[in-house]
Amino acid sequence: MIGPVAGPDLHVMTFNVRRPIGRLPGRSPDVWETRAPALSALLAAERPTVLGAQEVVPGQSAVILRALGRGYRTVGHGRGADGRGEGCPLYFDSTRLELLAWSQRALSDTPDEPGSTSWGNMVPRILVSATFRDRVGGARFRVINTHFDHISRGSRVRSAVHVRELVAADTTPAIVMGDLNTGEESDPVAELLAHGVLRDAWPAARERLSPEWGTFPNYREPRTGRKRIDWILASPRVEIARIGMNAARPRDVWPSDHLPIQAVVRIPAELPSADLPYAGVTRP
Numbered sequence: 001m002i003g004p005v006a007g008p009d010l011h012v013m014t015f016n017v018r019r020p021i022g023r024l025p026g027r028s029p030d031v032w033e034t035r036a037p038a039l040s041a042l043l044a045a046e047r048p049t050v051l052g053a054q055e056v057v058p059g060q061s062a063v064i065l066r067a068l069g070r071g072y073r074t075v076g077h078g079r080g081a082d083g084r085g086e087g088c089p090l091y092f093d094s095t096r097l098e099l100l101a102w103s104q105r106a107l108s109d110t111p112d113e114p115g116s117t118s119w120g121n122m123v124p125r126i127l128v129s130a131t132f133r134d135r136v137g138g139a140r141f142r143v144i145n146t147h148f149d150h151i152s153r154g155s156r157v158r159s160a161v162h163v164r165e166l167v168a169a170d171t172t173p174a175i176v177m178g179d180l181n182t183g184e185e186s187d188p189v190a191e192l193l194a195h196g197v198l199r200d201a202w203p204a205a206r207e208r209l210s211p212e213w214g215t216f217p218n219y220r221e222p223r224t225g226r227k228r229i230d231w232i233l234a235s236p237r238v239e240i241a242r243i244g245m246n247a248a249r250p251r252d253v254w255p256s257d258h259l260p261i262q263a264v265v266r267i268p269a270e271l272p273s274a275d276l277p278y279a280g281v282t283r284p
Helices: 032-046 058-068 153-168 187-196
Strands: 009-016 050-054 072-075 090-093 097-106 126-134 140-147 174-179 230-234 239-245 261-266
Touching: 009 140, 009 174, 009 230, 032 058, 050 058, 050 140, 050 174, 058 072, 058 090, 072 097, 090 097, 090 126, 126 153, 140 153, 153 174, 153 187, 187 230, 230 261
Parallel strands: 009 050, 140 174
Antiparallel strands: 009 261, 050 090, 072 090, 097 126, 126 140, 174 230, 239 261
């Protein structure tokens, strides 16, 4: 659909790869051993500069890294108190990007306490944030990858506010990706877009490479008119050239119950501090 890109363009992808589920009928499309080769083929063909994945367990992470190829690195770990379990790792092409810093936070009142929950979600929810320098041109940018709760609306709203405030607290251009478990006309999305800190990459893109399908087809043909629950958002200064949902089925196998969203973006050159958004004003 997009494939590898040359600088200064960046290819970013968000993809809920669906964790393995035990004791499934052998012919179920949800069986990880059936899906793994399809996922590998899709990632090997696309090779995004940065991939934000959700529901990833360690065995899947190894498959993802092998598919992406030499030079790719990953940051992030499981969401549990012990650092185990499924996570939201970021994968990046280290030949193109220099990792400057990264962190993982719980989406809770105690974000530095691994495994903490306090906003109505029964399982831990996290975000992984990484700051990069592009080796082509030197632009710095931040990527946040997350997975909001699927049950608690209150947790999704609080998580959205937290993510927006993280972005607003730093003048570094940001890209936010993830499975938000909510559609466009929702309070969590309204919070993410509040104050102009972020914008939705889908309508902002100059070119759309696919219909606007619902991103959770659950191993069926994707359909329009369904919720786009997987998202890419970006700071206003980030240029969105192309965006699309990838419905590829290598060897007629769905890689996941979700569709990946992919975009080609360009990070602006660094501005003098006086020209930066929020300079000299109170951040929301």
